[in-house]
Amino acid sequence: MAETLSMQAAINTALDEILTADDRALVFGEDVGTLGGVFRVTDGLAAKHGSDRVFDTPLAESAIIGMSIGLAIHGFRPIPEIQFDGFAYPAMNQLITQLARMTYRSRGALPMPVTLRLPSFGGIRAPEHHGESLEAIFAHVPGLKVAVPSNPSDAYSLLKQCVADPDPVIFMEPKSRYWHKAEFGQPAEAAARIEAELPIGVSRVVRPGRHVTLVAWGAMVARCIQVAELAAEDGVDVEVLDLRWLKPLDVAGISASVGHTRRAVVVHEAPLSAGLGAEISALITENCFDSLRAPVQRVAGFDVAYPAGPLEDHYIPSVDRILAAVQRTLEYRRG
Amino acid sequence: MADITFTLPDLGEGLLDATVLEWLVAPGDFVERGAAMVEVETTKSTVELPSPRTGVIAALHVDEGGVAEVGSPLVSFAADDDQAGIVGTVPADEVPVRRVRLTIPED
Structure with a gap:
């Protein structure tokens, strides 16, 4: 019987492996460090990889994305989290007028390998601002890519693809599927298979x-x-x-x-x-x-x-x- | 296991604390969201507080007769480590109920 894993654990596994494999990868956002994220997605990562690579930020979404841009300019691979989709709005200026355009503006000299993890959509009886569907807004912005996993193994593989990509990607994690467990093969095998069969942009x-x-x-x-x-x-x-x-x-x-x-x-x-x-x-x-x-x-x-x-x-x-x-x-x- | 802790809310307009009169639940009890959980007395009234979530009580932080300050821990629920989301509720995997039936028209 194949192993099963929740999406939240699959993303945690992917982040752990990314942090292990690439010194330039950084994970940060509100409560992602000490607490391990409000959905436990970053649970244990700060303890394992250190609080200089997995850390808490102030409650300032604009600063989270602004800092990601600066880090990317200096060669890092930022993987910021905005805790809930509804709180992406305060970061929109940085996302749209800066992050999405920096590569274009610099004629390719400044790649922006930023993957924004954004818990998204509804279905968990959350209060206002905690259940938005912003995909059309992001998809409308030239310079941004948008990925949405529907199951644990896709979440794992897609996240790795997003982080490896030189462009900014909005990675929309469907909150209502975080806890649902599904078949999950050997992570490395799954990633290799996805990479070979389903490159970026393939359904x-x-x-x-x-x-x-x-x-x-x-x-x-x-x-x-x-x-x-x-x-x-x-x-x-x-x-x-x-x-x-x-x-x-x-x-x-x-x-x-x-x-x-x-x-x-x-x-x-x-x-x-x-x-x-x-x-x-x-x-x-x-x-x-x-x-x-x-x-x-x-x-x-x-x-x-x-x-x-x-x-x-x-x-x-x-x-x-x-x-x-x-x-x-x-x-x-x-x- | 992780615990999810709820603090005493402000039950009136700027009240500072409340006295716990009687706990209607005990550690280990499974309670439904909205079920009567505790009776508290403020300077204005005596009120019954409903349970803020469905789950198993892990700890009561104030003894009967004790005073809880607004914002201080009141009750903790036990939560599986992978279900310890602080905001929202884990959706149940339900078999959907359908009313609409499909018919393929004759071509």
């Missing part, structure tokens, strides 16, 4: 199917797999595509999947309007227009501020909302 079909493609990332991948299993009870064969990278988007992978299923539903937690579902829908239309048997459907959060815990289940796409969208693609007939 993965996590469940093959014939009738419709569900495009998702983060925690919505597990939700879509549930939907696929329910749809199978009704004889509908659903393919689930885990994007893994939101910038760059895997246009070829999306087109290949929708090209053969001929129907697509994009699922995300973020609000609908101007969300990534719109971008992906447009890409599918541009690339698969002749194959499509129905307009691309979107199932998303609503255009409201992220709701309080008791209302969360009404906001996050439910299996029923996704199933209803699948049904719309099945029923559609050209007028």
